[in-house]
Amino acid sequence: MTRWRGRQQPWEPPSDEQVRLWAQTGVNLIVGGANYWSGDYARPLLPEKTRRFIATAHRYDIKVIPYVTFADFNFAAPGYQEHAADWMASQSIEFANETTLMCYNASGWREHLEKQWDQLLSNFDFDGLYIDHWTNIRLCSNSRHGCDGYLGSFATEGYHDFAKRARRVVARHTDGKGIMLLNANMLLFSGVVPWFDIRLNGENDDPLKMRMETILATWDGWVQGVQSMGEWGHTASRGSMINLLTTFSMANWAISPHDLAQWKAAQSAELAETRELWGIWRSFKLNGAQRIPGFDSQGLLRMEQPGSIVNAFVRDGRALVIMGVHGARGGRKEALHIQIPAKLGLGEGLRYQIIDLRNSRYLRSRPSALAELHTIPVRLAADRPLILLIRPQEKGPNLVWFRGADDVTVSSKTRVLECKVKSVPGSPVELYLDPEGSELAAATPGFERVAAGDFVVFAGTEPDDGVVRLTVSGPKTAR
Numbered sequence: 001m002t003r004w005r006g007r008q009q010p011w012e013p014p015s016d017e018q019v020r021l022w023a024q025t026g027v028n029l030i031v032g033g034a035n036y037w038s039g040d041y042a043r044p045l046l047p048e049k050t051r052r053f054i055a056t057a058h059r060y061d062i063k064v065i066p067y068v069t070f071a072d073f074n075f076a077a078p079g080y081q082e083h084a085a086d087w088m089a090s091q092s093i094e095f096a097n098e099t100t101l102m103c104y105n106a107s108g109w110r111e112h113l114e115k116q117w118d119q120l121l122s123n124f125d126f127d128g129l130y131i132d133h134w135t136n137i138r139l140c141s142n143s144r145h146g147c148d149g150y151l152g153s154f155a156t157e158g159y160h161d162f163a164k165r166a167r168r169v170v171a172r173h174t175d176g177k178g179i180m181l182l183n184a185n186m187l188l189f190s191g192v193v194p195w196f197d198i199r200l201n202g203e204n205d206d207p208l209k210m211r212m213e214t215i216l217a218t219w220d221g222w223v224q225g226v227q228s229m230g231e232w233g234h235t236a237s238r239g240s241m242i243n244l245l246t247t248f249s250m251a252n253w254a255i256s257p258h259d260l261a262q263w264k265a266a267q268s269a270e271l272a273e274t275r276e277l278w279g280i281w282r283s284f285k286l287n288g289a290q291r292i293p294g295f296d297s298q299g300l301l302r303m304e305q306p307g308s309i310v311n312a313f314v315r316d317g318r319a320l321v322i323m324g325v326h327g328a329r330g331g332r333k334e335a336l337h338i339q340i341p342a343k344l345g346l347g348e349g350l351r352y353q354i355i356d357l358r359n360s361r362y363l364r365s366r367p368s369a370l371a372e373l374h375t376i377p378v379r380l381a382a383d384r385p386l387i388l389l390i391r392p393q394e395k396g397p398n399l400v401w402f403r404g405a406d407d408v409t410v411s412s413k414t415r416v417l418e419c420k421v422k423s424v425p426g427s428p429v430e431l432y433l434d435p436e437g438s439e440l441a442a443a444t445p446g447f448e449r450v451a452a453g454d455f456v457v458f459a460g461t462e463p464d465d466g467v468v469r470l471t472v473s474g475p476k477t478a479r
Helices: 016-024 047-059 080-087 107-123 157-174 212-218 238-247 260-264 269-284
Strands: 029-031 063-065 067-069 072-074 099-101 128-132 179-183 198-201 227-230 290-292 308-315 318-325 332-338 351-356 375-380 386-392 398-403 407-413 416-422 428-434 439-442 448-452 455-461 467-473
Touching: 016 047, 016 260, 047 063, 063 128, 063 179, 067 107, 072 080, 080 107, 107 157, 128 157, 157 179, 260 269, 260 428, 269 318, 269 398, 308 332, 318 332, 318 375, 375 386, 398 407, 398 416, 416 428, 428 467, 439 448, 439 455, 455 467
Parallel strands: 029 063, 067 128, 128 179, 179 198, 198 227
Antiparallel strands: 072 099, 290 308, 308 318, 318 386, 332 375, 351 386, 398 428, 407 416, 416 467, 428 455, 439 467, 448 455
């Protein structure tokens, strides 16, 4: 089930091959994977195949959270005929002649769903819940569950209670480690959002048409105690949305390929950009980095012009700085000001390289002293976030970044670099190296060398032993 409508037939869980493909492209969370009537979540169709799918995903360290809703009760679900009239909201409640929307204030409905979720997670090893919901039913006047009165009732207490119940179920079945993702659109509910880990924004709104103040108030998950994820509707420009989400450092829905060949040589601009950005995020290990959000850079980073956005991630003495223009409204000359370098882990006595990752080039012809990082002139282009890696200078042939893996560690032997790749075997991998005057060649079969800006790239499929070997010749010593 991937929508509120409920069961789909014919239906099969994702195959082992599909899950492996997702793992090879870097996916770490799948939404869906179970098929049932809305409101009857305890009894998925094809239970054994569903369990196999979950187990396969877990073998690749991918988490799976099933799709459920706060409000939909399918006509065909057990209990509908008995309880729907008592629990339903009072207006705008039927869609596609398949489901009726229940009121959040109906205590019987909340108890029913809590039991359904509890049984679902008891019988299947899911990692949390993805919860969709409707907001147009919060004003209810159904007297059967107490929403009567002159003006009816705005379902707030019940709405909050739903979030608490969902968190209670997920925590009980995942040792407190489960993931809860709320499709919140652009709406803010302080009593609901903090119970979730991630909120999905933007399904029915175009933030590219919003003022910066609205973006700051509605998309900043940092102040709401929740991470934000972005989605865009059919009317929004995908390129512009990728720019927006990237510059505000929010995840976006995956644009998934059909096979590895399509992933390695993406023809669509959106898929190619998704692949490029995923590679950068994985290479820097964003999940373990400190975030300096674009909503509030805490006085650490500053741009000069209104509408220019900067955010950063820092770890291990390096900084990944992401810049863009709100709404992708044209290009401009700008300057990045790093006001307190020490807070980014950048220290005295070192020289730093500034690398434009998307263009595979050094931003400056020579390494910079710490004082030279206070002001960095840049050029921002519409629909294309500028991503800079700031790292201590390295001498000798060295790995700058990589794509297609969760980690790459490099060890040097006599005239050989060994790159230990951590990813799913068979994954397409690209290694970006600065040869530093040496000549590099692939000793591992299947890896080809291409030039990319200031760097040399070795691309191929991860070998069974996970080690890519490169030979080094020339005047510089391998490192």
